[in-house]
Amino acid sequence: MVDDIDRRIIVATQAGLPLTAKPYLQLATQIGISHDELKKRMQAMQDSGVIRRIGAVPNHYKLGYKANGMTVWDVPDEKVQELGQKIGSLAFVSHCYHRPRHLPEWAYNLFAMVHAHNREEALQQVNVIADILGDNDRGHDVLFSTRILKKTGMRIAS
Amino acid sequence: MHGHNTDVLLDDPLKRRLLNDFQHGFPISPTPYKDIGEQLGISEVEVLSLLATLQDDGFISRIGAVFRANSVGASMLAAMAVPEDDLDRVAQIISAYDEVNHNYEREHHYNLWFVVTAEDDAHLQNVLLDMEKCTACPVLFLPMLHDYHIDLGFELKWT
Numbered sequence: 001m002v003d004d005i006d007r008r009i010i011v012a013t014q015a016g017l018p019l020t021a022k023p024y025l026q027l028a029t030q031i032g033i034s035h036d037e038l039k040k041r042m043q044a045m046q047d048s049g050v051i052r053r054i055g056a057v058p059n060h061y062k063l064g065y066k067a068n069g070m071t072v073w074d075v076p077d078e079k080v081q082e083l084g085q086k087i088g089s090l091a092f093v094s095h096c097y098h099r100p101r102h103l104p105e106w107a108y109n110l111f112a113m114v115h116a117h118n119r120e121e122a123l124q125q126v127n128v129i130a131d132i133l134g135d136n137d138r139g140h141d142v143l144f145s146t147r148i149l150k151k152t153g154m155r156i157a158s
Numbered sequence: 159m160h161g162h163n164t165d166v167l168l169d170d171p172l173k174r175r176l177l178n179d180f181q182h183g184f185p186i187s188p189t190p191y192k193d194i195g196e197q198l199g200i201s202e203v204e205v206l207s208l209l210a211t212l213q214d215d216g217f218i219s220r221i222g223a224v225f226r227a228n229s230v231g232a233s234m235l236a237a238m239a240v241p242e243d244d245l246d247r248v249a250q251i252i253s254a255y256d257e258v259n260h261n262y263e264r265e266h267h268y269n270l271w272f273v274v275t276a277e278d279d280a281h282l283q284n285v286l287l288d289m290e291k292c293t294a295c296p297v298l299f300l301p302m303l304h305d306y307h308i309d310l311g312f313e314l315k316w317t
Contacts, residue, residue: 014225
């Protein structure tokens with residue numbers, strides 16, 4: 001799905017676009033392809049979903065979103081897709097994934113990241129999710145982060 | 159809750175729009191910053207200077223493409239339940255891996271959460287096994303099975 005040139009584009013752009021008048025031309029020259037080819041490939045990667053979006057990546061913590069809660073839910077496996085789509089479309093949810101359970105230690109199969117200015121606001125968001133899930137919520141938990149020990153953008157080796 | 163820098167940001171409607179309105183749909187054109195300037199009614203030079211300021215002040219981590227997880231290479235969310243008095247040691251070992259891009263302490267029995275990214279599955283598995291060996295803590299493997307979120311960025315609220 002992603003060939004070697006796409007991979008080079010990803011490596012060249014993962015640290016961000018240069019802040020120069022013609023950033024794509026600069027990247028294309030760096031990779032050794034034409035500007036048109038770069039544009040075509042980036043558009044194709046966007047259409048296929050490899051690139052989710054192109055734009056400013058805000059630092060939520062710096063912007064005042066200090067409460068970062070990983071909410072985890074035990075919902076019936078046969079309904080996880082339908083419920084995941086509902087939860088994933090909420091404005092305050094930044095990521096929503098189906099992940100495997102590991103019984104007996106870990107019973108949760110649906111993960112939703114919420115971002116709020118403080119814990120009180122985050123817990124209100126958890127209540128909104130719980131209301132939507134209703135009886136399908138067979139147990140949940142919220143894991144607040146207390147320390148960011150490392151955070152960098154996705155890095156793949158060139 | 160807002161620090162001084164956030165207040166300065168709040169007072170500047172252009173900075174707010176640059177942050178909020180261009181989290182997706184950033185132009186793939188020869189001169190994207192000029193195009194953004196036209197939408198905002200300012201010059202290309204002003205756009206570049208505002209973005210550089212936002213980046214220098216830490217409000218924007220970067221301007222660029224956000225890639226779907228696992229579209230290139232392999233990645234895995236992993237967690238460990240580390241005894242409290244051993245947490246600093248284990249956290250340092252985990253953060254030191256180049257393959258780890260996120261590592262968070264969270265309030266839970268499973269108190270260390272990190273994402274491992276590698277060029278392929280084999281390398282990913284090797285790193286995870288190496289982590290178990292070096293820390294003597296078992297790793298809970300939580301790969302993504304399905305992604306339910308359509309990422310259009312995040313509506314920023316200024317209050």
